[in-house]
Amino acid sequence: MPQTVDASAITQIRDLVLAGNLPELLEKADCPVAAVPEGIRIQSLESLKDGRYRFRGKLKTASIPDFVRYCKEYATSPGVRCFIDADEMSAATVFNLGTLEAPGHADNIALLKLKKTAPFAALLDIDGRKKTQKELAEWLEDWNEYLLAFSADGEVLDITKAVAGVRQITIESVTSQDHEEQDFSGKRSLMQSVEAKSKVVMPAAFEFQCTPFEGLPIRRIKLRYSILTGGDIPVLVLRIVQLEAVMEQIAGEFRDLLVAQFNGTGVETFIGDFSAQ
Structure with missing residues (x-):
């Protein structure tokens, strides 16, 4: 009668075939390795030595100066490249990317991801949001050191008086009726105008001055001030x-800054995102 081969026997046959190829594979390995009996797999012995076979690691930082200094110090091999993603305000430098003739493992990298400063984050948070008089006045008071206020004529206002003008707004409503009567027709119209006034000085616009991201220059951002009078208050x-143009300009400043910092060094810059396959 024919004999059947169970699963365990098939596994043993496979392991014997793989084990026969191990000596050749071990000889070709650049770093010390050993064959582990369990599953006939290859295990690196690097962890048992005093030092690593090669340097690799990942730096993560939000500081442009630290990122640039680290990249310059560790850019000792050819083919070091920095990929700048201006839209995400981030950059990645790969130190062992290598070349087409001698590609590297691309696992020794430095990552830069800029963070918004507290003033800029607060500005983006309030952009376009509807606020009561009290809420907006308190926001203006909290960030007054970064603000300039302007009148309708473009004159700079004292920020304290501008905040007082936000707190003291009077809504005036005027209604007018027109009547026209003729022999065979009549016409009536009703018109209502609503105007917001302040008992003190009324600001017409603001300007916010801050550093949007650490390491970038101070930027002056114009703010439009609107009063909606449709409700009871x-x-x-x-x-x-x-806003979109402002963000594009900030991204351009970030890109140009990194390119200038690495100019003439061993770090070659590219615009875009990179991932090793």
Whole structure:
């Protein structure tokens, strides 16, 4: 009768075949390795030595100066490249990317991810949000050192008086009726105008000056100030003028800064994102 081969026997046959190829594989390995009986697998012995076979690691930082200094100090081999993603305000330097003729493992890297400063984060948070008089006045008081206020004529206002103007707003409503009567027709119209005024000085616009991300220059950001009078109480809105253009300019400053920092060094810069396959 034919004999059947169970699963354990098949596994043993496979392991014997793999074990026969191990000597050749071990001789080709660049670092010390050993064959582990369990499953006939290869185990690195690097952890048993005093030092690593090669340097590898990952630096994560939000500091541009520290990122640049680290990259310059460790850019000792050819093919070191920094990939800049301006949209994400981040960059990645790969130290052992190698070349086409001698590719590296690409596992020794430095990562830079900028963080918004507290003033800039607060500005983005309030952008376009509807606020009561009290809420907006308190926000202006909290960040007054970064603010300039302007009148409708473009004159700079004292920020304390501008905040007082936000706190003291009067809504005036005027209703007018027109009547026209003719022999065979008549016309009536009703018009209502609503105007917001302040008992003190009324600010027309603001300007916010801050460093958007650590390591970048101070930026002056214009804010449009609007008063919505449709409800029972006035609703106030601050909106950044051309926000998308502002963010594009900040991203451009970040990109140009890194390119300039690595100019003439062993770090070659590229615009984009990179991942080793």
